[in-house]
Amino acid sequence: MIKAMTKRVLYLIACGAGTVRGVGQLIDLAQDQGWDVWLILTPSAVGFLDVPALEAKTGHPIRSAYRNPSDPRDFRPKADAVVVAPATYNTINKWASGASDTYALGILSEVFGYGVPIVVIPSVNQAMTAHFAWQRSVRELRAAGASILFGPGEPHPLGGGHKATLAWELALEEVKRVSHSPDLSQSCQ
Numbered sequence: 001m002i003k004a005m006t007k008r009v010l011y012l013i014a015c016g017a018g019t020v021r022g023v024g025q026l027i028d029l030a031q032d033q034g035w036d037v038w039l040i041l042t043p044s045a046v047g048f049l050d051v052p053a054l055e056a057k058t059g060h061p062i063r064s065a066y067r068n069p070s071d072p073r074d075f076r077p078k079a080d081a082v083v084v085a086p087a088t089y090n091t092i093n094k095w096a097s098g099a100s101d102t103y104a105l106g107i108l109s110e111v112f113g114y115g116v117p118i119v120v121i122p123s124v125n126q127a128m129t130a131h132f133a134w135q136r137s138v139r140e141l142r143a144a145g146a147s148i149l150f151g152p153g154e155p156h157p158l159g160g161g162h163k164a165t166l167a168w169e170l171a172l173e174e175v176k177r178v179s180h181s182p183d184l185s186q187s188c189q
């Protein structure tokens with residue numbers, strides 16, 4: 001009997017930080033680990049990236065805006081995990097406040113209802129992290145169940161964003177740590 005291989009689905013939400021230019025590395029790592037990656041961009045992230053090249057890499061359309069009401073719904077499989085990387089100051093604060101005015105925030109507004117691991121890797125400067133709104137947002141999102149981790153070099157120094165790199169591996173290690181899903185090697189059905 002031929003067995004179908006089912007891949008676990010990762011929603012990767014990427015925001016408009018300079019470090020987003022390296023998001024292809026995270027896609028490669030995730031695909032190497034057997035994830036089917038669906039990339040969602042904030043509108044700000046689009047300007048940093050070669051979207052057609054990333055669509056070719058993931059094999060899926062990349063959404064960065066809500067559809068027009070008259071357009072049909074896109075197919076998107078259910079997520080087994082959600083990673084937000086890089087997560088900006090703006091998106092973290094808007095997410096915590098309940099805003100939903102980008103497609104990415106629309107997904108994040110529903111994410112606690114999915115019951116899947118949510119891993120967030122911020123890319124922010126040190127001055128931003130001193131703001132009370134940031135501290136409150138991070139505290140509240142963690143309390144709601146998001147795993148928010150700072151890689152080496154983050155938060156980065158003021159004006160040092162162009163030198164910052166993101167700890168992409170950390171995102172997937174954390175997904176694995178908090179995931180209750182079976183190991184990918186067990187996912188042949």
Ligand SMILES: Cc1cc2nc3c(=O)[nH]c(=O)nc-3n(C[C@H](O)[C@H](O)[C@H](O)COP(=O)(O)O)c2cc1C
Pocket residue numbers: 014015016017018019042043044045087088089090091092102123124125161
């Ligand atoms: C070159 C460049 C680099 C940026 N890097 C960061 C960053 O590292 N972290 C951050 O929070 N915002 C950064 N920003 C500002 C965000 O793009 C801006 O706050 C935007 O509104 C974020 O939108 P989003 O959260 O919807 O992606 C950067 C902007 C530019 C032009």
